[in-house]
Amino acid sequence: MSDTEPQTSHQVALVFDLNKCMGCQSCSVACKTLWTGDKGEEHQWWCTTNTMPGRGTPRDWEQMGGGYRDGELQLGREPTLEEFGGGWQFNKEEVFFGGKGQSIHLTPTTAEGTPPTWGPNWDEDQGAGEFPNAYFFYMPRICNHCTHPACVEACPSGAMYKRPEDGIVLRDEERCQGSRNCMRACPYKKIYFNHERGVAQHCNLCFPRLEQGVAPACARNCPGRLIFVGMLDDEQGPIHRLVNKWKVALPLHPEFGTAPNVFYVPPLSPYRLREDGSIDTETMRIPPDYLESLFGPAVHEALATLVRERERVREGERSELLDTLIVYRWKSMFGPFTEEPATVSAAREGAE
C-alpha cells in the first residue's frame, strides 16, 4: 500500500445486517433520488441491492480485478456502461399522457433505443440451488470508504482522497482529469464515469448530512432497520459492538486488500431438506462455503455466534448481541447521527 496513505483519526463505518434485508430497494432509491438525478448520472446507482448469488452490479464485478495483491496495487478492468445496466428510458409520455395507458405498458429502452440486455437488478430473486433447497438473499452495496482505498492510490491527479477527520473517501471533481484509473483500481467497482462531465463519481456517504449529525439517506430510509452507522472507535456504539466485540459483522471480500469500512452480518438460513422431506439439522441451506467466498473464513465463527445467541434467547436468557441486532429503538442504529434530515439545509449544494 502507498506510503503516503493518509492516516485517519476516526473512521465512519456501516454495518448491514443481511438477515433483515428484504430487497425493497428503499436504500437504492433514496440514494438515487438524492444524488444522481443529473445528466450523465442516469446509469449511476451509488447504492445497489442485488440478489445473491448473482452476477451483481456491474455485471460480474467480482471478476474484474483491482485492489491489492501482496501489498501491490492492481489495476483491474473498467466496467462498461452496458455492464452497469446503462440508463433506461421509458415511454412515459405515451403511457401517461398519450391516452393509451390501457393498451400500452411502460417499456424500457437503452440510450441507443434498443431493448436492454442488463440492468442494475437484472437477476433479482433467481438465486441458486434446487427446490426445495433453493436459496438467495439480498445484499446492498455502497462504496466501502476503505482504510486502504485503491482508488485513491490509483488516481493520477490527486482528485480522490480520504479525509482524515472521519475516513470518508471523497473526490474533487475540479481536479479529476477523467483517467478512470480509480474505476480500474476499485475491486468493488463502485465508481461510475459521468460521460457528460468527464469525471468519476461515487458514493460520498452523504457527508453533508453526516456533518450535520444526520444519518446517510440509505440508512435513514431503510424500513428493515438493518443499516447501522457510527464511528468504528466508539466503544459504546453498535458498530464497535458488532464488528470488534461480537465479531459478527465482516467485510466483503477481505482478500481484495482494501480493508473496507462497510461490514455485513452474514445471513442465517433454514436447514436443508433431505430427499425424503426430513430436515438435515447439520446443514444450512445457504452453503457456508459460498458465504466464506464472500466474507472470508471468519464467517463460520460469526454464524456460530449468531446461532448460539439465538439459542440463548430461546431458552429465556437475554443477549446483548440480539438486542443490538433487533433494534428496539430505531435511532440507536445511528450513533451520533440521529438528527432529523430536515435540519440539513441544502444536501446537494456545496457537496462537491
Ligand code: SF4
Ligand atoms: Fe475506493 Fe472502491 Fe474502496 Fe470505495 S470501495 S474507497 S471506491 S476502493
